[in-house]
Structures are given as C-alpha cells and as structure tokens.
Amino acid sequence: MKTIQILRTLINLLFYTLIAIFALGFAFGVILLFFPEILPSPYNAYTMLFSSFFTWKMYLMPSIAIINYVLLILAIFFLKKSVSSFLKSDFYSERVTKNLQKGGSLFIFIGVSTITIQFFSAIYIQNIANDMIGGQYNFLIRWSNILAAAIDLKSIIAIIIGLFFLLFSKIFENSRVLKQENDLTI
Template identity: 35%
Template structure:
C-alpha cells in the first residue's frame, strides 16, 4: 500500500502544475490583452466583463477541486495504516466529497453560462482562454463528490457497528 504514495504525490503535483499553469496563461491572455496562444482573435480589443467573470468562476472551481484532492490525499495515511473507521478519515472523505460536488456544480454552471454567452451575446472574445475545462469532467466531479459523501457515511456507520461490536465482547 505504501508503494502508491509516491505516484499519487507525483500525479497530484502534475495536476497542480497543469491547472495553475493554465490559469496563469489564461489570466495573461484575458486580463492583459495578450495573444499568448496565437489565436489571432485580438485586434486591440479587451476581453468582455462576461468572459472575465466566467473565467474567475471556472478558476475558482478548479482551485476548489485541487483543495479537495489535497484533502483526500492528506487523509490517505489512514488508509495505508488500514485505520478505515478513523474519524479524521471519514471527515476527510466528507470534506473532499463536498469540495468535489461544489467544484463540479460551479464549473458546470459556468460552462452553461459560457455557452449562453456565446449563443445570445455572440461574445467570442478570449474564448480560447476559457477552454480550461470539460462539461463531462464537471459531471464526473459531481458523481465523485456524491460517491465520497456516500462512502464517508458508510464508513461512519461501519465505525459505529465496530464500536458496538467491541463493546459486546
């Protein structure tokens, strides 16, 4: 079980680098009017306030996701020790589940707003810099969040049953 710790940390580091790097590049493009992706969109025009707000909401959702993954990894030491009914592990699963669910909902809603922004307002300014997500991934995040919340409830109930069983012996 300890063999999983290093690959998980490496993958988490790559996740953080990818998300933060993408947010930084998109911030430069949207807020500083720089065509760093060479999209040819910019002709001296500034990104609309709609695009900026959508970008901020999506960035918030992605950072919330990173925090949720960190909370999950942080509590993995209890899994390694096979301390499945530890209250800290259960709370960690619950916290990660809530963060994943929240991140998925915020990301999905902002993705829908982005689509409406394109359709209704024909606002294509800086659209290339909003491509930092996928609607299906946000749905998967919501499913994972609900699963982690369910799993924390199951572990909590299992802990209660084990405690009752220990008292009867």
C-alpha cells in the same frame, strides 16, 4: 496493501502535478499582467486579455475555472490525507470520514458550478450570435444547443465521484460506530 500504496503514489503524483501546473499558470499570468514586454512575440497577443475590449462577463468563465482548479487541488489533498490513514490501517477514524466528506462535497461543487457557469455562458454566447445574425433561432434548437454546451461529461463524472466519496464517507462512519459498539460489548 500494495493497492493502497499504488493509489497513494498516483494521488501524490496527481496532487504535485496539479500544484506545479497551477504555479506555472500563475507565474505566466503575473508575467502577462505586469511584464508583458519580456514575453516572446507569439505570446504578446495574450496581453489583449487585459484591454478594455472585454467586459467583465468575458472573465467570469476563466475565473470560475481557476477557482474550480484550486478546489480540485484541495479535494485531492483531502483524498491524499485519507489514503495516508488507510496505509496505517486506520479505516475507522473520524478523520478519514471527514476528509472523504470534504473531498466529495468539493467534487460535487466543482461539477455543479461548472455546469451552471457553462449554462449561463452558452446563453450569453447564443445571445451574441443571435444579435450578430439579426435573426431568431428556433426555441427548441436554441435551448438544445445551450444544454448541449452546458452539460459535459467531465462535470457529470465529477458529480458522480463526489457522490461516491460521500457514500464511502457514510459507510466508514457507520462502520466506525459499529466498531465502537462492538469494542464496548467485548
């Protein structure tokens, strides 16, 4: 039981820290967008993000990162709900399996969407670099650079964590069914 309490404490700490960081980032974005004159001088350079210099493609990666961050908070929330059921020794409830399944699916989505967006961003940046130097890259070198930029360890770990949560969800679901059958036979 002590392990579950430690896990619960760490998940709660992570959850509330993620929310606090998101709130600070959101407040900074609002200030940057609507009240840039109150920012200290080192932060005034960030106001150029909202100029017409950047195209919509430049905002795609940060937008997806923000969406993935919110989805990460939601996935941690589902895990938080599952751990609270574990503290009550309610391992076989349908709520636990659904929360683990939702959390796992979100982790997989975060990993796959990050790899996908990084892949297209790397292609976009490679095209810009190719246009700037006016030459042609070797095909193999170009695509190996794109793949190296797109596939990162944290995305792979997010997918693996999501698959583990889906596996645990299935295990708990099968255990719940076996427990119900066992309860009926006794």
